Amino acid sequence: MSTTLEPRGAHEGVPAYYFDNRTPGPLLSHQQQWDELASTTHGFRSTVAQGYWVVTDGPAIQDALQDWRTFSSTSVTVLDPDPRYLWIPEMLDPPVHTTWRRLLGTEFGPKAIAAREPEIRGIASDLIERLRPAGGADVLDEFARRFPTLIFMRLMGLPEQDLDQFLEWVHEMLHLSHAEDPEHRRQMAAMTAVSAYFTEQIAARRQAPRDDLLSRLMSWRIGGEPIGDADMHAFCILMFQAGFDTVPIAIGWALYHFASHPEQRAAIVADPALIANGVEETLRVYSFVVPARKAMRDTEVGGCPVKSGEMVMLPLAVSNRDAGRFDAPLEVDLHREENNHIAFGSGPHRCLGSHLARLELNVAMQEWHRRIPDYRIAPGQQLEQTGNMYGLMSLRVEW
Numbered sequence: 001m002s003t004t005l006e007p008r009g010a011h012e013g014v015p016a017y018y019f020d021n022r023t024p025g026p027l028l029s030h031q032q033q034w035d036e037l038a039s040t041t042h043g044f045r046s047t048v049a050q051g052y053w054v055v056t057d058g059p060a061i062q063d064a065l066q067d068w069r070t071f072s073s074t075s076v077t078v079l080d081p082d083p084r085y086l087w088i089p090e091m092l093d094p095p096v097h098t099t100w101r102r103l104l105g106t107e108f109g110p111k112a113i114a115a116r117e118p119e120i121r122g123i124a125s126d127l128i129e130r131l132r133p134a135g136g137a138d139v140l141d142e143f144a145r146r147f148p149t150l151i152f153m154r155l156m157g158l159p160e161q162d163l164d165q166f167l168e169w170v171h172e173m174l175h176l177s178h179a180e181d182p183e184h185r186r187q188m189a190a191m192t193a194v195s196a197y198f199t200e201q202i203a204a205r206r207q208a209p210r211d212d213l214l215s216r217l218m219s220w221r222i223g224g225e226p227i228g229d230a231d232m233h234a235f236c237i238l239m240f241q242a243g244f245d246t247v248p249i250a251i252g253w254a255l256y257h258f259a260s261h262p263e264q265r266a267a268i269v270a271d272p273a274l275i276a277n278g279v280e281e282t283l284r285v286y287s288f289v290v291p292a293r294k295a296m297r298d299t300e301v302g303g304c305p306v307k308s309g310e311m312v313m314l315p316l317a318v319s320n321r322d323a324g325r326f327d328a329p330l331e332v333d334l335h336r337e338e339n340n341h342i343a344f345g346s347g348p349h350r351c352l353g354s355h356l357a358r359l360e361l362n363v364a365m366q367e368w369h370r371r372i373p374d375y376r377i378a379p380g381q382q383l384e385q386t387g388n389m390y391g392l393m394s395l396r397v398e399w
């Protein structure tokens with residue numbers, strides 16, 4: 001078992017557990033724990049902090065993500081139902097959310113993203129080419145984390161010499177264990193530094209706009225009003241969190257998968273057209289995002305009697321690994337025909353960056369396997385994954 005899960009009787013007639021999703025665990029432990037929970041219950045109460053509901057029924061998770069009137073995004077953190085911060089667009093509900101998404105759609109839609117392919121391919125090839133002579137590396141540190149971060153900095157118009165500083169902030173904010181940062185001081189310090197960094201970047205563009213996303217944002221109007229500094233800032237902070245950790249995690253799982261399944265690796269090397277399916281299947285099987293919502297009225301979901309104001313956790317892994325939706329759901333099937341997984345979420349908040357993420361993942365896998373077709377997981381390492389979002393902490397590979 002990965003996350004802490006200890007029985008705590010019942011709450012309103014529903015089984016209760018001390019369930020803490022923040023705890024790191026061994027390889028694939030969180031996903032397997034969701035499988036076990038989903039096989040025995042539709043939902044339960046977690047008694048961590050003020051308590052929250054956890055839904056373990058695939059269709060109920062998808063319905064809740066669609067029903068934004070009942071399940072609001074004004075909080076998306078189960079332990080913080082009344083946040084004093086705002087992330088845009090993630091923590092907005094329609095109709096303001098809809099206006100933001102419409103405007104952002106021009107920047108992140110399929111056409112705008114496809115136009116970036118040559119640049120993205122160039123970055124991937126350079127990084128892999130530089131790594132290749134070493135014969136082995138921690139592929140998370142040396143490739144998976146650098147690649148999307150660099151692309152993202154270009155997209156936002158941030159100076160590339162800040163890359164190492166960005167990677168350090170991401171590490172301090174998202175990857176420290178409880179032992180390394182027991183009072184969250186390092187995490188808070190990194191958050192403060194990131195916040196100050198974006199304040200500076202926004203101020204610079206107010207003075208002298210450039211040809212970048214942040215400058216364009218300044219010319220948009222929401223509800224007839226230009227976007228103020230506070231909302232610009234709320235957008236930058238969300239983009240930092242949404243864009244910087246997810247793609248590295250997904251690349252880490254894809255490389256782990258193809259390193260540990262040599263016959264499938266040989267298949268994608270022989271026929272790179274299979275890579276697109278390989279990417280979708282690894283996103284589905286290794287699902288790592290766990291959204292949460294705040295109930296706006298008394299309701300019932302997954303058998304849980306939810307009261308207005310309470311928080312609900314909606315793990316995507318349950319839906320994506322559900323035998324009711326997929327044949328052999330735990331297997332990566334390179335020839336699967338129907339794959340309507342929800343690794344990018346569902347409903348109005350479905351991932352804004354999905355076209356970019358898909359392009360990055362496909363390009364990363366194509367360029368990697370063209371240059372390093374034969375590789376294996378380096379022996380002697382104990383693979384572990386983070387809590388919250390389930391990503392490998394490190395992955396040493398040899399070739």
Ligand code: HEM
Nearest residue numbers: 089090242243246247250289291344345349351352353357
């Ligand atoms: C494999 C990579 C990725 C995965 C699996 C992923 C997954 C998700 C999921 C599940 C959500 C919905 C969260 C919720 O319902 O509360 C989401 C939202 C979002 N993602 Fe991604 N994401 C990825 C990459 C990216 C990238 C590269 C960007 C931007 C550059 C991005 C930007 C966003 C934004 C802005 C939202 C909020 C959308 C809204 O609230 O309307 N994501 N993502």
